[in-house]
Amino acid sequence: MVTAGAARPVQDAAAPHDALANESVSAIGIAHARAIAGAVPDPEIPVVTLDDLGILRDVRLAADGVLDVVLTPTYSGCPATEQIAADVQAALADAGWRSRVLTQLAPAWTTDWIRPAARQRLADYGIAPPHRAFVGEAGTAVPLRPARRDIPADAVACPRCGSHDTTETSHFGSTACKALYRCLACLEPFDYFKPY
Numbered sequence: 064m065v066t067a068g069a070a071r072p073v074q075d076a077a078a079p080h081d082a083l084a085n086e087s088v089s090a091i092g093i094a095h096a097r098a099i100a101g102a103v104p105d106p107e108i109p110v111v112t113l114d115d116l117g118i119l120r121d122v123r124l125a126a127d128g129v130l131d132v133v134l135t136p137t138y139s140g141c142p143a144t145e146q147i148a149a150d151v152q153a154a155l156a157d158a159g160w161r162s163r164v165l166t167q168l169a170p171a172w173t174t175d176w177i178r179p180a181a182r183q184r185l186a187d188y189g190i191a192p193p194h195r196a197f198v199g200e201a202g203t204a205v206p207l208r209p210a211r212r213d214i215p216a217d218a219v220a221c222p223r224c225g226s227h228d229t230t231e232t233s234h235f236g237s238t239a240c241k242a243l244y245r246c247l248a249c250l251e252p253f254d255y256f257k258p259y
């Protein structure tokens with residue numbers, strides 16, 4: 064017989080029922096809502112989610128019962144920002160949540176926030192993942208830098224064949240956050256997600 068409930072502190076009989084309901088919402092529902100919001104794909108790069116990008120900063124229940132979803136835009140003026148906000152609200156609405164999207168500008172987003180697993184998915188998708196934007200923190204390695212001495216530190220590896228023999232053909236690719244590269248080994252063009 065399950066008796067775990069008996070170990071809980073006795074609730075104050077005078078506490079209003081809606082307060083108890085809100086408490087259970089915050090315990091379970093918010094984490095679920097956060098997972099829903101975090102799983103929303105980037106509208107421009109569908110293989111990565113908002114959680115992958117690190118732009119979902121907070122999900123919390125406001126006093127009026129509406130979920131506040133806090134996002135940090137990847138770039139100010141990025142045309143995807145409004146689409147992302149609409150997609151988040153639609154996904155949460157499907158799960159029964161009313162939500163509003165708040166924008167948090169500081170600290171500013173950097174491509175360094177992209178999760179390692181998502182970097183690999185970007186490469187598999189044909190987009191060279193960004194180099195580290197910020198290096199030199201005490202004691203940290205620079206894992207994305209090519210290890211071989213004959214490869215320049217800023218060389219971008221071709222996501223298709225892995226060659227570092229690549230060249231930038233346009234600083235602005237299919238979107239402003241990517242540069243267009245060409246591999247001189249396999250001759251394929253590809254996008255490079257610029258460090259930012």
Ligand SMILES: [Zn+2]
Pocket residue numbers: 221222223224225226246247248249250251
């Ligand atoms: Zn190549």
